Each structure stands twice: as structure tokens, then as C-alpha cells.
Amino acid sequence: MTGGKIAFASGMLLALAGGWLAFPRVLYRTHPQPVDFSHKIHAEKAGAKCEDCHAFRDDGTYAGIPTLDKCSGCHAAAMGTTAEEKNFIDRYVTPNREPQWLSYARQPENVYFSHIAHVKLGKVKCEQCHGNEGGAATLRPFAQDPISGYSRDIWGRPVNRIALRTEGGMKMDDCVDCHRRQGLEYSCLGCHK
Amino acid sequence: MTPRKRYGMSIDIDKCNGCGACMMACAVENNVPPVPEAANDRKGITWIRVYRVDNHRAYPERRTAYVPVLCQQCGHDTPCVHVCPQQAVDVDPETGIVGQMPERCLGCRYCMVACPYHARYFNWWDPAWPAGMEKTLNPNVAPRMRGVVEKCNFCHGRWHAAQQKAAAAGKREIDAADYVPACVEACPTGALRFGDLDDPSTEVAHDAARPESFRLLEKIGTEPKIHYRSQRDWVRDIANAPHPDGKDQHRG
Numbered sequence: 131m132t133g134g135k136i137a138f139a140s141g142m143l144l145a146l147a148g149g150w151l152a153f154p155r156v157l158y159r160t161h162p163q164p165v166d167f168s169h170k171i172h173a174e175k176a177g178a179k180c181e182d183c184h185a186f187r188d189d190g191t192y193a194g195i196p197t198l199d200k201c202s203g204c205h206a207a208a209m210g211t212t213a214e215e216k217n218f219i220d221r222y223v224t225p226n227r228e229p230q231w232l233s234y235a236r237q238p239e240n241v242y243f244s245h246i247a248h249v250k251l252g253k254v255k256c257e258q259c260h261g262n263e264g265g266a267a268t269l270r271p272f273a274q275d276p277i278s279g280y281s282r283d284i285w286g287r288p289v290n291r292i293a294l295r296t297e298g299g300m301k302m303d304d305c306v307d308c309h310r311r312q313g314l315e316y317s318c319l320g321c322h323k
Numbered sequence: 324m325t326p327r328k329r330y331g332m333s334i335d336i337d338k339c340n341g342c343g344a345c346m347m348a349c350a351v352e353n354n355v356p357p358v359p360e361a362a363n364d365r366k367g368i369t370w371i372r373v374y375r376v377d378n379h380r381a382y383p384e385r386r387t388a389y390v391p392v393l394c395q396q397c398g399h400d401t402p403c404v405h406v407c408p409q410q411a412v413d414v415d416p417e418t419g420i421v422g423q424m425p426e427r428c429l430g431c432r433y434c435m436v437a438c439p440y441h442a443r444y445f446n447w448w449d450p451a452w453p454a455g456m457e458k459t460l461n462p463n464v465a466p467r468m469r470g471v472v473e474k475c476n477f478c479h480g481r482w483h484a485a486q487q488k489a490a491a492a493g494k495r496e497i498d499a500a501d502y503v504p505a506c507v508e509a510c511p512t513g514a515l516r517f518g519d520l521d522d523p524s525t526e527v528a529h530d531a532a533r534p535e536s537f538r539l540l541e542k543i544g545t546e547p548k549i550h551y552r553s554q555r556d557w558v559r560d561i562a563n564a565p566h567p568d569g570k571d572q573h574r575g
């Protein structure tokens with residue numbers, strides 16, 4: 131009888147592990163980022179805040195991932211001794227070639243999202259949706275849905291509201307949840323274009 | 324919370340000369356692709372369309388007028404909202420704009436049947452632009468796919484842009500000058516005006532209150548938010564779609 135229970139429990143565990151850990155790896159294709167950028171080092175050593183690099187333009191639009199000139203300002207020559215920095219300077223800064231960063235948070239083209247409305251008017255913290263990306267020592271691989279091309283972050287992360295990460299998430303349900311709590315849910319075209 | 328609006332338009336038919344600049348500006352603004360060769364008069368997509376009407380008289384009494392017809396943004400019992408089985412159409416309580424969500428649309432075209440104004444269009448083909456022209460696409464408007472219905476939404480991308488600009492200035496209320504649909508902007512004779520109908524200081528609210536102002540098929544009670552006006556009696560009569568034989572078509 132006990133053996134049966136153990137067999138059942140281990141079978142259950144195996145199936146769950148397969149479903150929760152292995153299957154997503156089959157579903158999503160992963161790509162490494164061009165440079166292993168460390169948000170942590172920049173935050174600690176350079177004292178950089180999110181908006182120092184991820185800036186708004188004058189008209190309120192969001193510039194997103196910074197371009198190379200932002201990096202070259204400091205990294206014209208190596209500031210540290212890491213191989214990754216040397217590699218970055220040799221491959222991108224010196225030949226003046228833009229790294230092809232992969233955006234974890236890029237939404238589908240029919241989504242209208244205004245960063246400035248959320249940050250300036252709504253007082254939403256970056257971490258609320260993006261998680262503690264600013265404290266991460268490495269850039270995790272970019273996981274992509276091979277059919278739609280969408281990033282896993284905006285589509286598949288919080289499954290059934292159970293998530294290993296605690297932040298808000300970037301599925302439509304996550305947006306709607308937060309808007310509904312504040313009575314800001316009006317119509318489809320409020321967030322779609 | 325954003326202050327509520329009830330956006331509408333006023334169209335002076337006596338000023339419209341049928342040039343079609345509004346149709347062109349609309350298509351460019353809203354990423355409406357050029358019609359494929361197989362398209363006919365019914366299958367092309369024109370969010371705003373200028374119709375030619377006449378007074379049914381022979382020369383020399385013949386008179387012609389041009390009537391731009393777009394989604395009339397019905398404010399009461401909006402027919403397309405009622406019939407949609409997908410909840411792909413909604414009326415934004417913030418702006419009064421009737422919105423169409425292509426991603427939800429299953430393409431049944433019930434809304435096109437329900438629309439009294441023929442203001443809804445179906446995508447019979449995948450959108451395609453001639454090589455190079457895709458560079459002119461508007462990033463604030465998502466192109467639609469084959470098999471869904473679309474229609475005018477008062478250039479909602481411009482509403483978003485105006486909101487974003489206001490947010491950058493730390494305001495929730497947009498500047499009225501920042502939100503003008505492409506057709507209104509393009510009209511060379513100034514026949515089209517746009518604004519908040521609930522604000523008595525706007526030109527549209529003033530236009531809507533004028534005695535020669537009328538709305539299309541007002542008798543069916545959908546409270547459209549496009550207010551036409553003309554000094555000519557026969558033009559105003561056409562808006563009620565009288566039967567050609569003179570029979571009264573009021574529904575019981």
C-alpha cells in the first residue's frame with residue numbers, strides 16, 4: 131500500500147516537473163543576448179537609475195533600450211577588467227556597431243502602452259511590471275514563442291496566476307487586473323490600437 | 324481619472340465639394356491598404372466615403388451634393404455593439420467612441436448588416452502594400468488581417484498620442500488641438516469639424532445646435548454623433564431616406 135502511494139507521488143512529481151519545467155523549454159525557443167550586460171554592476175558602481183539609460187523623449191514617447199552612443203560615453207576604452215567588457219568594446223564600440231538587443235517586454239503591435247502615463251501619472255514603479263531586472267547580474271536568455279515571435283515575458287510567464295516571479299507580469303490579464311482595481315477599465319481601444 | 328468626453332463631428336454639406344481628400348487622408352492615417360484588383364465597389368475599404376446625391380430632378384433643376392459618410396458613432400442602442408457575438412465592439416464611456424477590436428472579430432459580418440449607415444467594411448484580402456509603401460505605415464495604428472471587420476474610430480491612434488503628450492506634461496486632460504482626426508485636418512474647405520459635443524464652447528456643439536443641422540436616419544433613434552448641416556431642403560430630406568415613391572417609411 132505504501133509502495134503504491136510512493137509510486138503515485140513520484141509519478142505525479144515527474145509529470146508535474148515535466149509539465150512545468152521541461153515542456154515550456156520545448157514550447158519556447160531561447161536566444162542569448164548579444165552582450166551579457168550586468169544591470170547590477172551599473173546600478174552599484176555607476177549609480178545608474180533605470181531612467182538614466184531607459185529614457186523618455188521630449189514628446190513623452192519611450193526610447194526603450196538605449197543605443198550604443200549611450201554606452202560609448204563611458205566605455206570608449208575598458209573601465210574594468212572583465213572579458214565581457216573587452217568583448218563588448220571590440221565587437222560593438224570600436225566598430226561602432228549597434229548590439230541587436232532582444233527586448234523581453236516588447237508587446238504585440240496592436241498594443242498601445244504609454245510608459246509615461248504609467249510612470250508619471252500612475253506612479254507605477256518599473257519593478258512592478260518588469261521585476262527586479264535592474265538588480266540582475268546577467269541578462270537571461272530571451273525566450274521566444276516560435277509561432278508568434280512574442281517574448282515569453284509578455285505571454286507565458288504567469289500560468290494560472292501561479293508564478294515563480296512575484297511582479298505584475300505583462301499579459302493582458304495583468305494589465306486588466308490592475309486597471310480594474312483602480313476603476314480604470316473603459317474599453318478595448320484604451321489599450322489597443 | 325480622465326475627464327469624460329463625447330466626441331462628435333459636424334459636416335457642412337454645402338461646403339463639401341467631393342474632392343475626396345478626407346478619404347485619402349483617412350486611408351493613409353489608418354493603414355488602409357490599396358484595394359486589390361479584384362475589389363469591387365462593395366469590397367473595398369473606406370472608413371470615410373464621400374457619396375454623391377442629387378435631387379432627382381432633370382436639368383436645369385438638377386442639383387448635386389456630396390455627403391461624406393463615416394461611422395456615425397451611435398450613442399444609443401448602438402446596433403453593431405448589440406449584434407456582435409464576440410463583444411468585439413464597444414462604446415468607450417470615456418470618449419463615446421465606438422471601437423472595433425479586429426483580434427476579437429470572427430468575421431461573421433452581422434455588424435455590417437446591422438449598421439444602418441453601411442459604415443463597416445470587411446477585409447476580404449490580407450492587407451498588402453506595394454514595395455516601399457510599407458515605410459509610410461503609421462506605427463500608431465495596427466494593420467488588420469484578412470477576415471475581420473473594421474471601421475472609423477475617430478483616428479484613435481491620435482487620441483493615444485494626445486494622451487501621451489498630456490501625460491508627458493503631467494496632465495490628464497488633453498489639449499483639444501492635439502486631437503483632430505485626419506479627415507478633419509485634410510478637408511480643404513473646412514467642411515468637417517471635430518470636438519466634444521458635451522462642451523458648449525466647442526464649434527461642433529455650436530454646429531449641432533443650429534436649425535439646419537440634422538443627422539442621418541435620426542428617426543431610428545441611434546443618436547449618431549455626426550451632425551450634418553445644409554441650407555438646402557432636399558439635402559436635409561435625403562437624410563431621412565424617404566421612399567422614392569413618396570411612401571412613408573417610418574417603422575411601426
